[in-house]
Amino acid sequence: MSDIAERVKKIVVEHLGVEAAQVKEDAKFIDDLGADSLDTVELVMAFEEEFSIEIPDDAAEKIQTVGDAINFINANAKS
Amino acid sequence: MFDLGGKTALVTGASGGIGGAIARALHRQGATVTLSGTRADALEQLRGSLGERAHVVAARMDDPADIDRLAKEAEAAMGKLDILVNNAGITRDNLSMRMKDEEWEKVLQVNLTGTFRLIRAAIRGMMRRRHGRVINITSIVGVTGNPGQANYAAAKAGLIGMSKSLAQEFASRAITVNCVAPGFIATPMTDVLTDDQKKAILGRVPAERLGTPEEIAAGVVYLASDEASYVTGQTLHINGGMAMI
Ligand SMILES: NC(=O)c1ccc[n+]([C@@H]2O[C@H](COP(=O)([O-])OP(=O)(O)OC[C@H]3O[C@@H](n4cnc5c(N)ncnc54)[C@H](OP(=O)(O)O)[C@@H]3O)[C@@H](O)[C@H]2O)c1
Numbered sequence: 001m002s003d004i005a006e007r008v009k010k011i012v013v014e015h016l017g018v019e020a021a022q023v024k025e026d027a028k029f030i031d032d033l034g035a036d037s038l039d040t041v042e043l044v045m046a047f048e049e050e051f052s053i054e055i056p057d058d059a060a061e062k063i064q065t066v067g068d069a070i071n072f073i074n075a076n077a078k079s
Numbered sequence: 080m081f082d083l084g085g086k087t088a089l090v091t092g093a094s095g096g097i098g099g100a101i102a103r104a105l106h107r108q109g110a111t112v113t114l115s116g117t118r119a120d121a122l123e124q125l126r127g128s129l130g131e132r133a134h135v136v137a138a139r140m141d142d143p144a145d146i147d148r149l150a151k152e153a154e155a156a157m158g159k160l161d162i163l164v165n166n167a168g169i170t171r172d173n174l175s176m177r178m179k180d181e182e183w184e185k186v187l188q189v190n191l192t193g194t195f196r197l198i199r200a201a202i203r204g205m206m207r208r209r210h211g212r213v214i215n216i217t218s219i220v221g222v223t224g225n226p227g228q229a230n231y232a233a234a235k236a237g238l239i240g241m242s243k244s245l246a247q248e249f250a251s252r253a254i255t256v257n258c259v260a261p262g263f264i265a266t267p268m269t270d271v272l273t274d275d276q277k278k279a280i281l282g283r284v285p286a287e288r289l290g291t292p293e294e295i296a297a298g299v300v301y302l303a304s305d306e307a308s309y310v311t312g313q314t315l316h317i318n319g320g321m322a323m324i
Pocket of ligand 1: 092093096098116119121138140141166167168169216218260261262263264265267268269
């Protein structure tokens with residue numbers, strides 16, 4: 001569980017070039033972390049690659065915070 | 080100016096007249112090139128004449144799986160992809176009342192859908208590296224129309240609209256997307272025209288001659304270069320003055 005959270009946060013730090021301390025679970029990608037819509041697409045694609053899952057468009061739309069991403073992956077990643 | 084040393088390029092339709100000239104010109108400016116097309120022997124021959132910094136990945140632009148494989152293998156061969164030149168294209172001419180569904184569909188599939196698929200497959204790496212050049216070879220016919228080429232004109236006009244949309248999507252990532260629109264160029268594609276057809280065409284070309292593949296390749300080199308970094312969503316017409324738009 002926590003392993004997934006760490007990996008998600010690492011991807012967010014790398015892709016958005018933000019400080020690890022900013023990447024809290026309630027941080028919104030667009031409002032708090034300075035992402036634009038293309039960044040969010042890139043993040044979703046990076047999560048898909050890292051965790052070998054598929055995130056459908058309607059699910060991707062609901063992933064707005066770091067915590068949303070961690071929860072989705074926890075629920076859908078095969079361990 | 081226009082130095083492409085250290086850059087990598089994938090050229091589709093490199094076994095054809097214009098594509099071969101584009102690949103040679105990019106290579107001459109210093110780029111490493113991957114040559115694609117369906118005829119592996121013709122591609123190998125071109126690679127042989129280029130020497131170093133050249134790879135071959137044969138692929139069919141009407142086969143989605145082949146297109147994904149092409150993007151992967153080209154990136155693997157060159158380590159990255161900076162410049163994508165979508166030049167593969169076909170004609171299946173017929174007056175519209177006689178045009179068969181398969182003539183329509185084939186031309187759209189190879190010229191437009193295949194190009195979109197290859198861009199989609201190749202752009203991820205460009206996004207990650209915050210650098211890229213996509214150059215789509217359209218045609219004057221996509222802007223002016225041409226009797227007997229409703230399918231081809233639709234596909235080529237489609238490339239222009241698609242390129243403008245992609246240019247807007249990716250501009251913030253320093254990826255430019257442009258088109259080059261040749262007029263009538265001396266290649267196998269235009270060899271099939273009859274002398275009468277050629278004469279009629281030349282009557283509409285102020286330069287009074289067909290263009291050469293090298294004249295198209297020069298435009299591609301420009302758009303691929305760092306110097307063209309602020310040019311995106313544009314169509315560069317190279318047509319001897321045949322249409323001024
Ligand atoms: N010549 C002109 O006057 C003119 C004018 C305006 C625009 N253009 C455009 O310029 C581009 C190049 O034309 P060209 O005159 O050089 O034509 P060409 O000599 O006939 O070359 C066409 C190229 O496209 C490739 N190709 C065709 N079908 C393919 C498929 N299903 N999958 C993968 N590759 C395929 C061919 O590969 P293989 O031979 O290996 O199959 C060949 O390398 C085309 O997009 C054309 O529409 C040409």
